[in-house]
Amino acid sequence: MRPRLSFLLLSLALFALGGVLSWPRPLGEGEVRSLRAGPLPEMGVVVAARDIEYCGYHTPCGPGSRTDTIFYVRIRGGEARALAIPRDLFSPVAGGKINSAYARGGAELLKRAVEEATGLVAERHLILTLESVARVVDAVGGVEVYLDRPMRYTDRAAKLFIDFPAGRLHLNGEEAVKYMRFRHDALGDYARLDRIKGVISQVLKKAQDPRTWPALALALREAWRELDTDLSLEEVLAHFPAVQGLRLSLATLPTREGRGTFLYVDEGAKAQVLAAWMGRTLPSSPPQVPVRLRGERELVLWGQALLAREGVEVQVEEAEVGRSAVYAKDLEAGGYFAELFHLPLLAPHQPVVGVVVELGPDLVE
């Protein structure tokens, strides 16, 4: 069966689009009817995840008000473009780090802070809990990752115990949340945002498969009870058909180090990234950049043959790959190959030479 696209919005409901805030009672089937409302409207959504609050030593007491994971998502014309915002970014409007904006002034202040940082309009917000994220990851059957080295970390106070061996791993929802919370490697928070991008793209891909829909629908109905959002379920249901074929690209807001532990927006780099990210038009012929194919031998050879037909010479590398994706700093060049292979484009913070296309076993599943 070819990849299935359609209930994408079910998972977008958590990661980009929808949900219902403070529903007065548990949502029952039949209580909400979808509105048939044409194509997906263009909108900017701030999606953030609330960290766990600690009432005392060793005593987690539910979702906290700090949001360490913040994305600005622009939905437009069959495409979702998401920009990760580093949590240590200094926000003048919040009077501190941007991850404290939600605690200081709720979703409205967080939206203003994101607008200030990106210069883009944020109409809507969707604030998640880690539990709801785990539920949705479980509903799509977990995610696959590849670790170059073991991932180990113990924070007894935070009750965070991470112990993943190196290699190809299948993670359930709870493990995926740990994987996304880990930041104790050389690139710290940037690497964490790159891992989150990888998980989001996998969840969206898996949500295209009708087999995940019943479980996903259940998970989202549960999750909706915990969400803080100004998107209604009617809106989400209304636009289900319009998200068929939705394409995803993910980048990070460029920042530079500054006073103390604050980060500041790198205005020069931001202008370049936003121009490419928002106004990106895909090149009609293959961009002249180095292209590297990574993955299992047969897949890499298939990819090499496909690219040869396009007149593109590539470097090939046999490697274990978690899930297929295209990685590039140059969003236009990366977008060309993401389109060609029908894969998500992930612009990582870590350096990438040219375009790297990773082909994993998910391609032939």
Next chain:
Amino acid sequence: MVKTLEAVELVARIKDLLGEKKAENVVALDLRAVSDSLDYFVLASATSTPHLQALERHVEEKLGEAGLRPRPTEGQSPRWVVLDYGEVVVHLMTPEAREYYDLEGFWADAERI
């Protein structure tokens, strides 16, 4: 658009099997013209969760006798069961779930077969 004979036969067989167990409101949709990635859906309602399970068992058993097995599914719900036979995906739902998720409404432009 040319229909795949095998898929169309499978749709007809599934509709028959669902009819044998008194499934309600059985509808088959050809989604190929309205979706990049979906082919055929067969939708049917069950009057209760036990009826839903009976429909699921019957379709699985009878198609299993012909060597057809659905692709494994991660999780199910008491109100909605998906059987994925590749080009043909069967959605068995309670009437409430059927109305709530309104798959026919999502693909209102799809040809009914």
